[in-house]
Amino acid sequence: MPVAPLFRPIDVAPAYQKVADAIEREIVNGRIKPGDPIGTEHDLVRQFGVNRSTIREGIRVLEEGGLIRRDSSRRLHACLPRYSKLASRLSRALVLHEVTFRELYEASMTLEVASIEGAVERATEDNIAELDDNLARSEAVVGDPAMLAECDAEFHVLVAKASQNRVLQLAREPAAQLFYPTTEVIVTGVAEGGPRLVAAHRHLIDAIRRRDREAGVLWTRRHLQDWRRGFEKIASLDRSVEHMYMEHAQAARRR
Amino acid sequence: MPVAPLFRPIDVAPAYQKVADAIEREIVNGRIKPGDPIGTEHDLVRQFGVNRSTIREGIRVLEEGGLIRRDSSRRLHACLPRYSKLASRLSRALVLHEVTFRELYEASMTLEVASIEGAVERATEDNIAELDDNLARSEAVVGDPAMLAECDAEFHVLVAKASQNRVLQLAREPAAQLFYPTTEVIVTGVAEGGPRLVAAHRHLIDAIRRRDREAGVLWTRRHLQDWRRGFEKIASLDRSVEHMYMEHAQAARRR
DNA sequence: TTCTGTCCCTTTGTCCGACAAAGCTAGAGC
DNA sequence: GCTCTAGCTTTGTCGGACAAAGGGACAGAA
Numbered sequence: 001m002p003v004a005p006l007f008r009p010i011d012v013a014p015a016y017q018k019v020a021d022a023i024e025r026e027i028v029n030g031r032i033k034p035g036d037p038i039g040t041e042h043d044l045v046r047q048f049g050v051n052r053s054t055i056r057e058g059i060r061v062l063e064e065g066g067l068i069r070r071d072s073s074r075r076l077h078a079c080l081p082r083y084s085k086l087a088s089r090l091s092r093a094l095v096l097h098e099v100t101f102r103e104l105y106e107a108s109m110t111l112e113v114a115s116i117e118g119a120v121e122r123a124t125e126d127n128i129a130e131l132d133d134n135l136a137r138s139e140a141v142v143g144d145p146a147m148l149a150e151c152d153a154e155f156h157v158l159v160a161k162a163s164q165n166r167v168l169q170l171a172r173e174p175a176a177q178l179f180y181p182t183t184e185v186i187v188t189g190v191a192e193g194g195p196r197l198v199a200a201h202r203h204l205i206d207a208i209r210r211r212d213r214e215a216g217v218l219w220t221r222r223h224l225q226d227w228r229r230g231f232e233k234i235a236s237l238d239r240s241v242e243h244m245y246m247e248h249a250q251a252a253r254r255r
Numbered sequence: 256m257p258v259a260p261l262f263r264p265i266d267v268a269p270a271y272q273k274v275a276d277a278i279e280r281e282i283v284n285g286r287i288k289p290g291d292p293i294g295t296e297h298d299l300v301r302q303f304g305v306n307r308s309t310i311r312e313g314i315r316v317l318e319e320g321g322l323i324r325r326d327s328s329r330r331l332h333a334c335l336p337r338y339s340k341l342a343s344r345l346s347r348a349l350v351l352h353e354v355t356f357r358e359l360y361e362a363s364m365t366l367e368v369a370s371i372e373g374a375v376e377r378a379t380e381d382n383i384a385e386l387d388d389n390l391a392r393s394e395a396v397v398g399d400p401a402m403l404a405e406c407d408a409e410f411h412v413l414v415a416k417a418s419q420n421r422v423l424q425l426a427r428e429p430a431a432q433l434f435y436p437t438t439e440v441i442v443t444g445v446a447e448g449g450p451r452l453v454a455a456h457r458h459l460i461d462a463i464r465r466r467d468r469e470a471g472v473l474w475t476r477r478h479l480q481d482w483r484r485g486f487e488k489i490a491s492l493d494r495s496v497e498h499m500y501m502e503h504a505q506a507a508r509r510r
Numbered sequence: 511t512t513c514t515g516t517c518c519c520t521t522t523g524t525c526c527g528a529c530a531a532a533g534c535t536a537g538a539g540c
Numbered sequence: 541g542c543t544c545t546a547g548c549t550t551t552g553t554c555g556g557a558c559a560a561a562g563g564g565a566c567a568g569a570a
Contacts, residue, residue, distance in 0.1 A: 030497070061316075066348065080351055086345055092322075093425070106373070111426065167362035242285070
């Protein structure tokens with residue numbers, strides 16, 4: 001017969017974890033604001049009363065979580081986690097779970113349509129200017145699949161940004177990061193791919209400017225369906241995404 | 256005048272980072288499969304030819320990224336990153352970016368509707384059985400806001416799972432984790448909240464079983480609108496989410 | 511004046527060696 | 541066959557050490 005629960009489990013986290021938790025708490029509840037210095041490792045040694053090795057392990061945890069960074073001079077300071085970095089962890093996880101391009105496509109359809117709807121409704125002049133700038137650059141590199149794919153990825157980030165919804169911005173990022181490397185392959189393989197891509201972007205900006213929701217959704221769907229058709233020429237939608245990811249991961253590491 | 260960029264920055268990653276990268280590469284490209292042991296720290300010291308402290312810093316990075324874990328006996332092994340753990344990093348980031356409940360609500364509306372559409376289309380018998388089980392437990396705790404909120408969170412995880420789309424599953428998680436703690440507050444504050452919540456779940460399961468997409472979407476919208484109305488009774492949608500998060504983070508830490 | 515080279519101090523990245531606590535393993539004893 | 545105990549291994553932590561690199565101050569050169 002199990003005894004009645006008299007005691008709660010004791011918190012026996014290792015010291016490095018407690019260090020990380022303590023610093024995280026101060027950042028999340030705002031006592032340490034993004035940009036504030038954390039102090040040197042030696043400072044933390046004094047404050048927490050543990051060895052420097054222990055402090056350093058705790059710092060690694062926070063660094064990987066995106067809560068703190070080292071600036072050019074390697075000093076520690078708190079920072080706002082960057083969506084793209086966090087999303088790359090998720091992308092990696094999706095790869096390990098061997099998600100298929102079909103899943104990626106379906107989710108992206110939902111998320112990109114939601115993005116454009118938000119953008120049509122709430123894009124500012126600045127947002128539109130950024131999109132125009134991106135379009136100009138895309139047109140200049142329409143013959144270079146790698147550069148064009150990069151522009152395309154940035155375009156959709158800008159659309160999401162224009163939606164003024166950061167939750168959406170973050171939610172779409174992991175799928176988009178896995179999409180992106182395939183775009184280059186597709187544009188390379190499909191003759192009309194580049195110009196069609198740029199044309200779709202032009203229509204999307206136009207829809208945002210005219211606050212024309214129908215047109216925005218329509219062209220987003222077409223744009224993604226183009227991607228899908230291009231993809232189906234080179235592989236099955238039920239393929240999982242490992243190989244595409246490996247290239248992308250290498251590129252991210254160079255950044 | 257700035258000089259033209261002639262050279263690229265040299266890759267001078269510290270040793271602990273290289274250790275982490277090397278192990279990550281082996282896991283992502285599948286040479287180390289989830290569940291495989293990584294070896295002891297001493298093994299890694301021999302293989303990489305660096306000090307144990309350096310190895311340990313690399314291990315912390317991978318651990319935080321969810322790629323490796325220590326089992327009950329603290330031995331290292333590779334593992335599939337868990338969505339809920341990764342998502343909690345994103346939730347934390349959203350809090351730090353001070354997203355509003357309006358953003359959360361909008362994004363969730365999109366993501367939950369997409370989930371139910373997928374579930375209506377592709378839910379298996381097992382998925383429906385899990386949902387039924389969840390409903391039964393929800394009915395049993397309808398008077399206990401904390402337990403009911405927990406059941407509600409699980410219900411929506413199960414719906415997303417039934418959509419058979421893991422990208423969607425992952426994309427909705429961060430927003431859902433921030434939603435969850437508010438549900439308890441709302442159910443506590445609104446007399447009819449509990450029963451309405453359970454009724455909505457019942458209609459949703461019914462829609463999934465009958466493959467009735469319209470009904471699924473309709474009841475998902477109503478369910479979320481209920482949440483919104485409840486929330487607006489206690490706070491403005493334009494509030495950001497810190498305070499709600501703090502409670503949730505503490506609960507997560509106990510887990 | 512503005513740039514460059516130098517010296518010094520601080521900080522980080524890495525290494526070495528050490529030890530207690532907790533898990534695992536293999537016999538000893540029943 | 542089972543339990544128990546004495547090792548051995550592994551992790552978490554500690555203390556101290558040192559080279560490399562950054563920052564700052566300062567002197568000298570163009």
